[in-house]
Amino acid sequence: MEELRGILATLPPSRPAPAEGGGVKTPPRLELPALPNAEQGKVVLRFAPFPSGALHLGSARGVFLNDAYRKRYDGKFYVVYDDTVGSEEKRPFLEAYDLIRQDLETVDVVPDAYYYKSDRMELYYRRLPPLFESGKAYVCTCPAETLRENRRTGTACAERDRPLEWHREAWEGMLSGKYAPGEAIVRIKTDMAHPNPAFRDRVLFRISDFEHPRVGKRYRVWPMLEYAFAVDDLELGITHVLRGKDLMMEDMMEQALWSAWGRQGPELIHWGLLSVRDAKISKSKSYAEVMSGVYDGWSDPRTWSFTSLFRRGIRPEAIRSFVLSFGMSLADIEVPAESLYAENRKLLDPVTPRRAFVADPRVVAVEGFPDDLASVSLANHPTREELGRRDVRVQGGRFYLAARDVDQHRGKEFRLKDLVNIELTDDGHARFTSRPNKPIPRVQWVAADGAVPVSLLQVDGSRVEGMGEGSLASVKEGELFQFERVGFVRADPQTPDGPRRFVFGHP
RNA sequence: GCUCCCGUAGUCUAGUGGUCAAGGAUAGAGGCCUCUCGAGCCUCUGACGCGGGUUCAAAUCCCGCCGGGAGCACCA
Known part of the structure; x- marks a missing residue:
């Protein structure tokens, strides 16, 4: 397995075009260094995963760097399953072949061909x-x-x-x-x-x-890995091998073999080791937990697999920008997952509707809530009008507030954001005070009338239960939202009854 | 221990002898917003590991030191 541990002239065209106004940032243009002895149209690259599980964030560097150079040079990119027999501790698994193929599709990387070392023994x-x-x-x-x-x-x-x-x-x-x-x-x-x-x-x-x-x-x-590669890199006409520097000694082996065969091998280029802080990635642990059912399949956020990131609403382009920003540096780096989230936020923030969700909800009935206030029109996005508005029924003045907010504002006046000001007495009673906006703390609320139960899957596999605004009742899988003051979420497949299910992406 | 690799702000990165009194991103701090204490916008803080050379001139070249990482599997 050599995919572990991983800008072209322009960023991929799949990046959403920055919309006018709305404060959308233009992403910086990133450039990768040129490859040595690379000719336009003649570059052949390969990525060689060991099929023992799904592709994950640790594999991303190998996937996207190869893909970026393939595009830059209009070359070829092969996936060569590094599926020699392995060892007692490292075995190839049949399901992993398809998982890897699907994962590549998930992130829009389409190889020109797939090869299997197990087919190439002769x-x-x-x-x-x-x-x-x-x-x-x-x-x-x-x-x-x-x-x-x-x-x-x-x-x-x-x-x-x-x-x-x-x-x-x-x-x-x-x-x-x-x-x-x-x-x-x-x-x-x-x-x-x-x-x-x-x-x-x-x-x-x-x-x-x-x-x-x-x-x-x-x-x-x-054969051992080095020998198999030494043969394949010649047979497949690979021109440049891009891989992590943990495989540097394999260079010497391959070069010794090529010289023994009297052949010239491809250029060998490495990048430093990448680890993502906050993401303890272990393919063998993931495999065990997925098999035993402790994890919710390979899309469980704890695997940090491509599919799990997708399920969290993290776009392939964000992963691409994230890993390509490290370039081909040989330095070993440890990057916080926050950096990946920042990339994704640039993509999602301009296009993602806002919705109200409160965790650990408490019902608060507001005494004296204005009778004429039946509904309120809320913007789906604070600055981008084109995302439209929605009407939220508030008649009756019953709301869900987060327990944390209730505790924090007991005995004080605060504003139900975008609605009215209320006061919470020490014994937990609420009463209406006034309507106009004023500089007091603003609290997120969900109208009890029409509210839907929401279950939000966290990155650590736990769930936060809460209430979401009524418009979430008809949500479909794949829809992306920002739960205000919570973060970006993506809708899981829904069941007819039970809470609406979402997966937390990041703040 | 041996071999190899790396060392720019908290983190990641640009920089290949002058245009670098070091650029960008992210994080942090402050501010703005008829309304997100967690988004957005604005501002600010913040770095060339150390010591010697070479040179008119070094983050950029050379040497030493220090620090970090990887490999030393009949795994990948």
Whole structure:
């Protein structure tokens, strides 16, 4: 898996055109540095996710940087499922292939092709014999522990210099089942005294009996990531590899292999590691919680998956701007999720209608509420008239206020925002005082008449229950609102009865 | 420990020897708004890790130090 941890000449045209007036900010134009040796129309890029779960915010850098350069150079972009057999702790999962495909669709990234490493095993095998012949690879039957120790001390293993024929036969033996898992591996011959201990005769192939989710037990000898990439990057004509700098050592491996094959590989370019503060992202934890039902599927906000962000009303363009703003810097960074929200807010604020919602509601009956005040017309947006208005019935003077507001304003006069001024006595009774606006605290309210119960899913998976204004009764999935003084929300699918369901996006 | 990478405001980023008395974003502070204590608008605060060089001139080049990160798996 190499998608973990992730401006073109212009921003994508999908960004909503800034409307006139309304104080809409023009987003800054972002530019990515040019790629070395990149020719217009001839750039071929690839993104290689390990199919163990949905794509999430940690994958975003790989997705959007590749896509941005693909567009900038009018090139190709492939998804290569990095689905070799994995290990005990890291296994590919069948469902993940489709999840990843859907996630890419969700964020409007459409690859030119999909490839599966598990379909390309013969290609990997075919490239190996020449390495035996040129003495660049060998079969090693050391136990893992011996191998580690030798690597540490820079000691070559006894088999390293056996004759070519022995290695050929041993390789056949690996394929045919003569060796059990762990009993034989293929290693590259670099230099056992290489200053970087991590680079001393690394493993190219190993035996695994795991059943692969796509190809079952058809193969028992599997390549390591670096070898598979070294082959695919040549076979697929990749011109530039963009990946996180955690894979820098893999560069050395790929380059060693290309040079052994007498070929020139693509340019290798890295970005620093990205972590998002406030977002503890663990694909394996998410997988476990999704499977066990603790999480509400991959759209549970706690996964930080693309789908879950979408469900929260976070637009793909916001994620794109967010990750592209980091550029190709090699510095490791930790960014607060707040930055992502700020990007999304620029997109949503100008187009999102306001609605009233109060959490933890208390009923307040206002004594002396004016009889002639039957309804009030409220703007859907404080500055953008084109978003229209709505009428809210207030007859009878019964309101829901947030418990917090009730407590805070007990014994004081305050204004029901956009409506009238009232006073709350110490024992909780409310009475009308006056109508004109004046500089006193303003409190959010929901008219009890017609109010609908609302359940708001939070980022931590909990729910806040409250009451929303009557116009929310007919809400449909996907509608976006700003609950005033609460934040931006997106409507979940609704059920005929029960509360209206929303997902909290961000303030 | 070894190898590699990185170091501009709280955070992210622009900057590739002069136009940088360092630009933008975000966060923070203050203000505005016939009405969002959480949106919007305006203003303000705030940075080149340290020490040596090179140069007429350095955030930009060189060396050292300090600090941070990654790799050292028969995972990806």
